Amino acid sequence: MQRFVHALECAPVLAVTGYVAGTHYAIIITMLDPKLVRENPEKIKQELQKRNQEFDFGPFLEIEKQRLSLVRESDELRENRNKVSEEIAALKRRKQDASTLIEQMQGVATRIKELEERQKNTEQKAREFLLALPNIPHESTPVGKDETENVEVRKWGQPREFDFPALNHWDIAEVLGIIDFDRAAKIAGARFAVMRGAGARLERALMNFMLDLNTSKGYTEVFPPILVNAESMTGTGQLPKFEMELFKTADPLFYLIPTAEVPVTNLHRQEILEEEKLPIKYTAYTPCFRREAGSYGKDTRGLIRQHQFNKVEMVKFVKPEVSYNELEALTNDAEDILRKLELPYRVMALCTGDIGFSSAKTYDLEVWLPGQGKYREISSCSNFEDFQARRADIRFRRTGKKGTEYVHTLNGSGLAIGRTVVAILENYQQKDGTVTIPDALRPYFGADKIG
RNA sequence: GGAGGGGUGGCCGAGCGGUUUAAGGCGACGGUCUUGAAAACCGUUGACCGUUCACGCGGUCCGGGAGUUCGAAUCUCCCCCCCUCCGCCA
Secondary structure (H helix, E strand, O other): OOOOOOHHHOOOOOOOOOOOOOOOOOOOOOOOOHHHHHHHHHHHHHHHHOOOOOOOOOOHHHHHHHHHHHHHHHHHHHHHHHHHHHHHHHHHOOOOOHHHHHHHHHHHHHHHHHHHHHHHHHHHHHHHHHHHOOOOOOOOOOOOOOOHHHHEEEOOOOOOOOOOOOHHHHHHHHHOOEHHHHHHHHHHOOOOOOOOHHHHHHHHHHHHHHHHHHHHOOOEEEEEOOOEEEEHHHHOOOOOOOOOOOOOOOOOOOOOOOOOOHHHHHHHEEEEEHHHOOOOOEEEEEEEEEEOOOOOOOOOOOOOOEEEEEEEEEEEOOOOHHHHHHHHHHHHHHHHHHHHOOOOOEEEEEOOOOOOOOOOOOEEEEEEEEEOEEEEEEEEEEEEHHHHHHHHOOOEEEEOOOOOOOOOEEEEEEEHHHHHHHHHHHHHHHHOOOOOOOOOOOOOOOOOOOO
């Protein structure tokens, strides 16, 4: 029941296959800081144990030792080569014989090539190891083995008391004729829906409502491509591990985004941002596409788990020292949507055993669904710290300081539209089968009820 | 799909095998001059890896990859991206 927005990050850890993006520029594909891992293996190992995952750092450290000595040796040889090449150039300019030096350098060239080959080899191995390491949980992330040990942080709103049996959203929708699952199955397949009439309008009203609310808080609206290349999927961490969760096109190859996080975070891939531009805040509406492989039998009915769904996302690029304040603010912004819609919800701090691969801390927002008598995930707000930024190479420069640092990236749904439709239908259903529309949504919806 | 042009430092732009350790310009920063500013003049001006307590030193980077060579921004091959025109289509 927990997994929705971050289903991707929570898929079982697969073997890393040494994926190499078909790329026209080099991607930095480390995740945790290699130097940090090399120098504090015991500490990292302990931190990752909180996720119930064991890693053997021995082979990695051995490889790194080899790699560094190769780097040193080939750097020295190259230094020598550069110097001698200059001498050769000088001799030739004076029309003197340089054949002895040239002969010497032939051997050096061979040796350098050999070392480069071995260096590349060790780099690849080290990289594979680092790629498989998940992010280190933040100290405030509760330690726990799985979703049963997530911690409820706060609760808002009182679930409504019904004087009639509360229906599931698909039953409500059927009576109203606003969602057509059967015809969706005909034209596409299972896990698709046709929104119709007031249903389609509700979907559209929610998008606009959420985007307007987010932009009023300083988020810049973007409408990005929903097909992206392999580099972008690698930058945010969907590739190589979670390829099975993605839809893709055949020729040419593009990936359909599973969340707006992918194109929006990648907006600044391989950029160095100026300090005064931060924080950068984006909000984006996009359709999202997920294979939902491995979730057979889960939420097969209704709108909860679809191959295609709409979502409004929020993404932030911030300075490291403020990222946890920004996470609280981001979560509050997502909560604000639920409060304005007057939908009861609770906020869960995911425990170390349940947070996503790239996340250091995650809050899930769970909305009350009377039809199921349960709270269900409707938003997931995460701080990735520098984990994604390192991978996607997004840095910033402090004004007046030399050098660069990685930004911290955060994102959260605000909100998943389909699940918001579910929540409205179930929470606002009336005895006569109609559904009233929350006050805040009426200007967007253009009516005060459905039916 | 067809034809052509192009990818060089924050930006513009030269370079087409060895005084390029990437010319020159713009911008930015520091200084001189000035009551202050402008102008002028002088200087500085990236990223990454390794090494060092530090100053520094070394290496790599001219779209990406492979090759030729003692030596590649410069030559060869493959790939990617951008632009222009034609065709086709929304």
